[in-house]
Amino acid sequence: MGTATATGTAARSTAAATVLALVLAVLAALGATTVTAPAADAAAKGEVTGEIRPGGFPVKMRWFDADWRFLGSRKVTNGIYSISLAPGTYYLQFTDERPAYNVDKFAPTDLKVRVRSGDFVQRNVRMQPGAAITGTVRAGGKPAGGARVVAANSNEQSFETKANGKGQFAIGGLPIGSYSVFTYERTKTWVGRSTFIRGLRPGDRANTAIALNQRAGKLQVRLRAGGETMRETAFVTAVSKATGQFWTVKARRGKAVFAGLYPGKYRMVAPGVGNWLPQEGAIDGAKVPANGGADLVSVFTWTKAAASVQGYVVNAEHPELDLAGARVRLFAADGRLLGTARSDSTGQFFIGGQLLTQTGVTAVVDPDPTNGSAYLGEKPYRCKFGTTEVAGVALKVGTTTQLGDLLLPYLPVEQQDGFPQNDPNCEAAEPAA
Known part of the structure; x- marks a missing residue:
């Protein structure tokens, strides 16, 4: 059986790459929805x-x-x-x-x-035998019972465990590779540098002693986008520039509060939120004090807007009449649904979200029959409407594509129910004598 050795902060660039890949995977997992295969x-x-x-x-x-x-x-x-x-x-x-x-x-x-x-x-x-990392965690000179220990590799895989009451831990089942080991003390009072373990092979066991002797600090980050406070809830991650260790929290009401941090400067890894794309970058002004204090006035700003689409749904027979409540869907060139919106009281719709630059997009407008009715409009022009499509739409990141007026036609007269106040163009034909 081979034996791997543990070093303090060796191979910093390798560890940094490991952290970034892992953070992106973690954020994706937190925000992801299950994708199911099409029925066949x-x-x-x-x-x-x-x-x-x-x-x-x-x-x-x-x-x-x-x-x-x-x-x-x-x-x-x-x-x-x-x-x-x-x-x-x-x-x-x-x-x-x-x-x-x-x-x-x-x-x-x-x-x-x-x-x-x-x-x-x-x-x-x-299946191959896994490698293992074992050791003991001490915080402030004492066994760190309940400490969370995470081993992360460059393949976006992470494995974690908790130390027992004596600070002892073991992580088994590790694939071949090198690992950054990050340790989080339970009370968030103590912190230390990450440990890098190089070249684990099947069956290897690496033992390491982890000492958390640095007082941990706090960081409060204000979140902004487009000149305004980002109000949406999202999981964001602060990454230490000194150690590569990362902390993920749930941001609420425009603020993200981190505790148990290593002193120094930080960068943020943030997911796409609203109409703003995922972004990684420095946290302006972030510098956690070395004495266990708090930095409360840092700021992170989303600057990369996604693509979006805007337009109006109007009555094809009477283009001066806006149609509220129409469903507008965007489909990618391969048929994937990109987004859905409903027209408001002025007929206007807006589709945003995480839209990227692409061509061959199709906009489909209908009264959404799943609501149980094909009726739109106000009397005396309240009628059953059909469907219209606009093909060949091009999207560009940072730009709102204007589709203008989308003309929604009436269904054929024989498909109308007919009632006295209908527009004559959509009244049902008189029953045959």
Whole structure:
């Protein structure tokens, strides 16, 4: 069995890259919604099955699409997995579900599969022994019971555990690679530099002593975008420029408050919020005092606006009449839904969010039949309306694309219900004699 050694802050650039990749993955996970595969006819699916070796421990299987978007998960029983999927390319990931502190855990194993319609194939999985990091945490010279210990690698993977009452910890099941070890003392009173452990191989065990001897400080950051306070709730991360360690909190009402921080300057990794794109950059004025004090007047500003679309929905027969309550949807060139809005009392709509530069976008307008009615407008022009589309729309980051007036037509007269105050153009035909 090989033995890995632990060093203080070696390979700073490698550790920094590890931290940034991990932070982006953490923020994505916090803000992500589950993406499900499109429904497909059962006959069109293929099935992949196989044996997981070695056996004798609980395993969970997760599956992702070709872009590593999460699709689902399930427990594997009896060491044999089986899954039916629509044709396409997928990644299957198998993880040993024993406790994090078990140093005999196997490392996660990924399997790329290509599914074809009607296929039934066997792909066995052989899991490798994981590496382990063990040690003791002391804070202010005393055992740091309950300290949170995180081991992060450059592949956007993180593994964590909590120290016992004596400050002892163990993290097993680690894949091959180098790790930055970050430690968070439970009371947020003490902090220390991260530890870098290089080149772990299957079965390696690295032991390290972690000493948190620096008084921890606090940082309050005001969040702004477009010259205004950012009011939306979001998870944001402060990263120490001195150590690479990161802290993630939930920002509320335009403020993010961090505690247990290492002294020095900080940068922010922030997700996309509202119509502002994800951003990483310095926190203006941020400098946590070295004596355990607080910096309360720092500012972080989102400056990268996403693309957006604006326009009006009007009656095609009477363009001077605005239509409130119409549904407007944007679809990407590949058919993905990009955003939805409803026209207001003036017929105006706005679609923002995290829209990127792209071409071939289509805007589709309708009265949203899912509401149970195709009626729009006010008497005497309240009628059933159809659908209109505007193709070839181009979006550009930082720009609001103006679509102008979108003319929504009446449904054919034979599809109108007809009542005395209808516009004559949409009255139902008289019943046949």
